[in-house]
Amino acid sequence: DADVTQTPRNRITKTGKRIMxxxxxxxxxxxxxxxxxxxxxxxxxxxxxxxxxxxxxxxxSDGYSVSRQAQAKFSLSLESAIPNQTALYFCxxxxxxxxxxxxxxxxxxxxxx
Amino acid sequence: AQSVTQPDxxxxxxxxxxxxxxxxxxxxxxxxxxxxxxxxxxxLQLLLKYFSGDTLVQGIKGFEAEFKRSQSxxxxxxxxxxxxxxxxxxxxxxxxxxxxxxxxxxGTRLTIIP
Numbered sequence: 001d002a003d004v005t006q007t008p009r010n011r012i013t014k015t016g017k018r019i020m021x022x023x024x025x026x027x028x029x030x031x032x033x034x035x036x037x038x039x040x041x042x043x044x045x046x047x048x049x050x051x052x053x054x055x056x057x058x059x060x061s062d063g064y065s066v067s068r069q070a071q072a073k074f075s076l077s078l079e080s081a082i083p084n085q086t087a088l089y090f091c092x093x094x095x096x097x098x099x100x101x102x103x104x105x106x107x108x109x110x111x112x113x
Numbered sequence: 114a115q116s117v118t119q120p121d122x123x124x125x126x127x128x129x130x131x132x133x134x135x136x137x138x139x140x141x142x143x144x145x146x147x148x149x150x151x152x153x154x155x156x157l158q159l160l161l162k163y164f165s166g167d168t169l170v171q172g173i174k175g176f177e178a179e180f181k182r183s184q185s186x187x188x189x190x191x192x193x194x195x196x197x198x199x200x201x202x203x204x205x206x207x208x209x210x211x212x213x214x215x216x217x218x219x220g221t222r223l224t225i226i227p
Contacts, residue, residue, distance in 0.1 A: 042203060042217040090156055100145050100207050104156030
């Protein structure tokens with residue numbers, strides 16, 4: 001089983017719908033991240049959390065919210081999806097050793113029509 | 114603000130040939146530098162990283178990278194590519210630990226031809 005699991009892997013939805021992407025990890029890491037990947041733009045940080053009580057905005061947090069339900073779970077929500085949120089979303093984790101290494105899930109591809 | 118540039122969007126290399134992927138960063142001090150690889154349909158995996166010390170670092174899968182302060186570069190190399198190296202490669206930087214907010218380049222897609 002994957003250490004970082006994202007669900008759903010693929011989702012097609014309509015403009016205005018609420019969408020939640022879920023991430024769970026078995027690595028025992030405290031730090032979790034949500035990134036968005038768009039062709040030609042690389043990965044951009046949406047939100048990150050260093051522990052259950054800590055939530056921080058990344059560079060492109062507008063239109064998104066997150067919830068850290070437990071050390072192992074970090075969910076990303078789109079309250080009212082719009083077409084330009086169509087992208088590949090990645091959850092990642094890192095440990096406290098400050099090595100800078102992130103461990104990624106396999107991604108959730110979201111299409112907003 | 115820190116930034117990282119990967120000037121090559123797409124590179125095609127013959128199997129067995131050597132490879133060099135370019136990465137340039139913009140930051141006043143020496144950042145912490147990383148190369149990640151994304152195979153098709155997969156998440157990203159760390160290839161190698163540079164924090165300090167020896168400017169030539171070895172990574173997994175036979176890759177290496179060289180930090181050149183004078184050129185603000187951290188280019189990725191492999192002496193002989195294999196078909197399984199076809200993937201997208203991302204250079205990333207972080208200014209300082211404690212936030213671990215990696216800034217990624219836009220990626221270079223590598224195609225291997227027989």
